[in-house]
Amino acid sequence: MSKENTSGQQDPHAQREADKYENPIPSREFILEVLEEAQKPLRLYQVAKAVDVDEEDEERFEALSRRMKAMVRDGQLIRNRRGAFGLLKKMDLIKGRVLGHPDGYGFLVPDEGGKDLFLSEKEMHKVLHGDIVIASVIGEDRRGRQEGAIVEVTEHNTQQVLGRLNHEDGLSWVRPNNNRITQDIFIPKDGLLEAKEEQVVLVEILHQPSARSGPIGKIIEVVGDYMAAGMEIDSAIHAYGIPNDWSDELIAELENIPDEVVEADLEDRKDLRGLQLVTIDGADTKDFDDAVFAKRRKNGWRLVVAIADVSHYVKPGTELDKEAYKRGNSVYFPQRVVPMLPSKLSDGLCSLNPHVDRLCMVADLMISEDGKLEKSQFYQAVMNSKARLTYNQVNDMLTNEKSEYREEFAEQLSNVEELYNLYKVLKVARAERGALEFETTETRMVFDEDRKIQEIVPVVRNDAHKLIEECMLMANVATARYLKWHKMPMLYRVHEKPMEERLKNLRTFLGDFGLTLEGGDEPTAHDYADVAAKVEGEPHEHLVQTVLLRSMNQAVYQPENKGHFGLNYEHYAHFTSPIRRYPDLLIHRAIRHVWSKQGVEKFDYTENQMVDLGQHCSDTERRADEATRDAVTFLKCEFLSHRIGGEYEAVVSAATNFGLFVELQPLFVEGLVHITELGEDYFHYDNARHCLKGERTGKVYRLGDRIKVQVAQVNLDDRKVDLRFIESLTEHAEPAVNAEDNDSTDAEKPTEEKAPRKKRFYRKKKRSGSKPKAD
Structure with a gap:
């Protein structure tokens, strides 16, 4: 079915609209096509005529009007002052998300990609961090950045804010804990909810900011005192919008899942309960994704990597799946975790706890004498972990002949030693491959009984950490190859090559030390590794490693395979942590679909859907990083405030x-x-x-x-x-x-020199009744 308009054009999606509605109207794509053809903004009646909707047909005309308004709301169209609808790109407008900066200005991150648009402090008074807006380019600022002016806010994404209550001169306001929101929220007297000054409160925004007035809200919850233990984590959770509650529907769904593995779950599974599989994790870990086993063979090794079978319990479209997607990943704060899945699954049924039956997905790998992946087999199984080992225990077993753990875990010792022998081979293969391996110092906070930092200590990565890392890398590579071979839509873990400008700066820096980065415009990880090797043991080793790291891009999830630069892998995906990462769960579903032999077209996800899923998972990963960094920074600042x-x-x-x-x-x-x-x-x-x-x-x-x-x-x-x-x-x-x-030059500077923020309170108070920050 196709529908022609008055000029002979056809709606390419007429059949789809007819299938969805009894009285179909032109599709969004057709309306955009008509406006493109018109080469000018059109009023509603002109659009109706162009798409063959009679004004006398009130029902269809009203439906068309609603669709046009929805397209404006979604940023597909803009409505000018004359009431005509136009295309954003034809009107030199850009739609995107607002990214606030602690110093008051901000940026618009375009939906269509490209360079961010600078938003002045004046423009940022109209919006809050995270809002979706349409803006026009008005020129360049003094640093050469494209500057924008907000034309319209299409979506306000901040409905609640956590912050500290302040009173002054009979007025009350809340200063948001999220430093990307620099506008204080005015609280009328009837919205105070008996909260006391300096308490941390949750505010519901009643009136969003505009050019003439700041945001107005009411207090809906008194969270606690400003310096209360754990408040920094609550603040970070609210500030970064991390989901932290389970819905009633999800809890009801969870009740239908058994507490333990049942006999019916074992059908069509390989029985690995007799294999000496063990988990090796941190001492404070509760969710065990992976278990490992290694065995020397005639021409190499057999490596079994068993991963929690989350996809057996979390099916597409369920409440559990919707919530896991929304969270994207677990978030690990000091002494607290916001899990991707409820504890019944993350710490219980899906966690590979010792001495209990657990369902798993297995990557059964054959590795050559020189550490190369030769064959891989994937299957579902049931396992029973023989021991829960920690990194320090394993390292002690391997480096100390008199270790008490060699006796305590005597039955597992041969497996651990085989894993270690395999690791030594994989380590050599890693070096030959040219994968990057920079030693960075991670820290752990030691808290006292009042949950105040007692000390901050370095975390030393030993060979047990590296052993597990190499096993996981091997399983992830095998997974990427397996799904690529079967042409499945999937999310690769992509780490692109460094950008040209960063390479230029890197080479300038290295030149001062007499060092050269080979590889021209496209250096490899091997070229980077060569530079790192040349400075090993030198006083400037750490300096050079740091600058090498900073020249590289961040890794992302996407369906287009561009390889992993840092690890120097052509194919790489995340398979090993489905309890805490949504991309891994999607990979498990893809593997399971291959087993079903139903064909790629029957898979639950298309290539285009994978694009959106990859962007979302990359975003939630960044969100988790920023939230944990914020909480850790506060704790460290509080620790130093006493010094x-x-x-x-x-x-x-x-x-x-x-x-x-x-x-x-x-x-x-x-x-x-x-x-x-x-x-x-x-x-x-x-x-x-x-x-x-x-x-x-x-x-x-x-x-x-x-x-x-x-x-x-x-x-x-x-x-x-x-x-x-x-x-x-x-x-x-x-x-x-x-x-x-x-x-x-100024254009090279990452941020402007810090200056005391101007005190605008009394000027702003008269004009808008709001209470901005005053340092």
Whole structure:
């Protein structure tokens, strides 16, 4: 079925609309096509005529009107002041999401990709972080960035805000904990809910901000006192919109799932309960995704990687699936986890706990003498983990002949030793492949009984960590190959090659050390590894490794396979953590569909759907990273607030145009040494060389330098630590920057120099009745 309009055009989706509606109207695609053809905005009656909808047919005309309004709401069209509908691209308009910055300005991230649009502080007063808007390009700012003006807000995405209540001069307002929301929310007297000043409250926004007034809300919950234990995590959960409640429908669905594996679940499964599979995880881990077993064979090894069979219990379209998709991943805060799945599954039925039967998906791999994957087989099974081992226990078993754990886990010792022998081979293969392996220092917080930080200690990665990592990498590679062979729509874990501009800056930096990055415009991980090998054991080893890392892109999930640069794999996917990552669950479903032999076209997901799923999962991953970083930063700032005046050695972790970020030793807490602290000189920032250099003295401060500092001030609200410079502890033997090479410009600077925020309260109060921040 096709429907022609008055000019002879046909609606390409007429049949689809006829199948959905008794009295169908033109499709959105057809309306866009008509407006494209018209080459000008059209009023509603003109659109109706063009798509052959009679104004006398009130029902169809009204349905068309509703569809056009919906297209405006969804950002497909814009309605001008004359009431005519036009195409965004024809009117030089851009639709996207607002990204707020703590300093008051923001950016519009376009839906269609491309460079972000800078939004001034004035424009940001009309919106909140996360809103979907349509904006026009109005020129460039002083740093050469495209600047925008908001034309219309199509969707307000912030309905509730967590923040601290303040009173002054008879007015009340809440300052949001999310520092990307820089507007305070005015609270009328009838919306205070008996909350006390300085308490953390949850606010429902009644009136969204506009050009003339700030946001207005009412308090719907008093969460607790500002410095209460765990408040930083509650704040991060609300600030970043992390789902944290289970719906009644999900709980009801969960009740229909048995507490243990039942006999009916074992049908068509391989029985691996006699195999010496073990889990090796951190001491505080509760959800065990993976178990491993290795056996030496004549020409190599057999490696069995058994993964929790989450896809058996979480089916597409169920409440469990909808919630897992929404969360995207588990979020790991200090001493608290927001899981992707309810604890009945994540810590219980799906967790490969010791000495209980569990359903699993198995990657059964044959690995050659030189550590290459030769064959792989995937099947569903039932297993029974023989031991729950920790990294430290395994490392002690492998490195200490008198270890108590060798006796305690005597039955598992041979398996552990075989795994270790296999790891040694895989480690050599990794080096030959050129995969990158930079040693970074992770930390763990030790809390006292009041949940205050007692100390911050480094976490040492031992061979047991690396052993499990190599096993998981091998299973993930086998999975990607398997699904690619079967031409299944899937999410690859993609790590693209570094961008041209970053490579240029990297080579400039390396040149100061007499180093060269080979590979031209497309260097490989092998080329990166060669540079890292040349500085091994040198004083500047950590500095060079850090800059190599910062030159690379972030990994994402997407259906287009572009390989994994850092690991130097052509095909790579995430298979090993379906309890805590939604992409892994999708991979399991794809494998299960291959077994069904129903054909790719019968799979629950298309290639186009995978694009959206990949973007969503990448976004939730970033959201989790930002939320945990926010909570950890607050805890570290609170820890340091009790050490004002303390003097510490510190290592420069980043150089910017406004100063140096340094990490205090041995506290592992980061703070800022402002540029004005560095001495009586003009210091210039060199983006390529990651350093500041004094114009008169030639003094250079760069990544990895050691300095001595004093804690001057801690701002818990802004998560900032200000440090006073005492002295430099690093002397550069070689010139880090030649004066004639110092050609940095404002356009290269990552952020503007920090300046005290203007106090606008009394001016704004009269105009809008709102209470903005006043530092």
